[in-house]
């Protein structure tokens with residue numbers, strides 16, 4: 001569904017060129033859930049923006065659904081850290097926003113999209129809140145609305161940039177369960193950036209570990225824990241902790257103590 005071949009990105013900074021990404025080869029299958037982890041500044045958000053077509057890569061090629069990415073696509077949605085809902089619009093009209101801005105597909109009427117919006121709100125447990133305004137909802141509920149908004153046009157691909165990082169721990173655990181359920185039900189391909197290693201493990205079919213700048217693929221780790229997974233369930237805690245430990249090791253490899261006779265002792 002997504003192919004990145006030899007992708008690199010150089011930015012022109014004030015102090016000279018910044019090589020943000022280098023030689024990224026990554027193939028994401030349809031319906032796969034891939035999480036991206038790496039140190040701050042290693043290029044995770046840049047990688048999502050490249051896949052979204054918001055930025056052309058300075059090297060290599062990117063394809064989505066077999067077509068080269070040349071700009072934003074209708075069937076690719078983007079979800080950010082903050083819900084960014086329009087405060088004067090009701091929950092349901094916030095969900096409908098992408099359809100109103102750039103249209104849906106020709107097969108569905110506006111009424112069908114509205115029905116879909118209600119179905120999605122029900123799927124994430126927000127039935128009864130359709131007419132409320134964003135300020136009447138908690139942060140977690142607002143992020144659920146944002147999730148419905150990014151699903152309204154039935155995207156083939158969802159790109160998610162730390163979407164749960166502003167939420168409290170319990171809501172975050174609930175949202176990750178919710179997202180797994182939604183993904184299983186709607187069969188969407190997801191690329192998800194997070195700073196939480198445990199969240200990356202709980203959600204992913206594969207975790208992609210990036211090196212510090214320039215970001216390269218350090219390793220891709222397959223997660224074989226049965227779904228649905230939850231950090232709230234003891235049964236998964238040990239397995240998640242084991243894989244997370246390995247990922248912690250990969251991320252901090254650069255900081256291993258220098259190999260001196262003293263260190264070896």
Ligand SMILES: Nc1ncnc2c1ncn2[C@@H]1O[C@H](COP(=O)(O)OP(=O)(O)OP(=O)(O)O)[C@@H](O)[C@H]1O
Pocket residue numbers: 011012013018020038039040041042043044045046047213
């Ligand atoms: N538009 C830009 N112009 C210049 N440099 C940029 C631009 N966008 C990103 N960068 C640089 O590219 C590098 C990668 O940035 P990016 O935001 O993709 O990293 P990240 O891994 O998402 O970071 P974080 O985890 O802190 O969100 C950083 O050094 C950043 O300063």
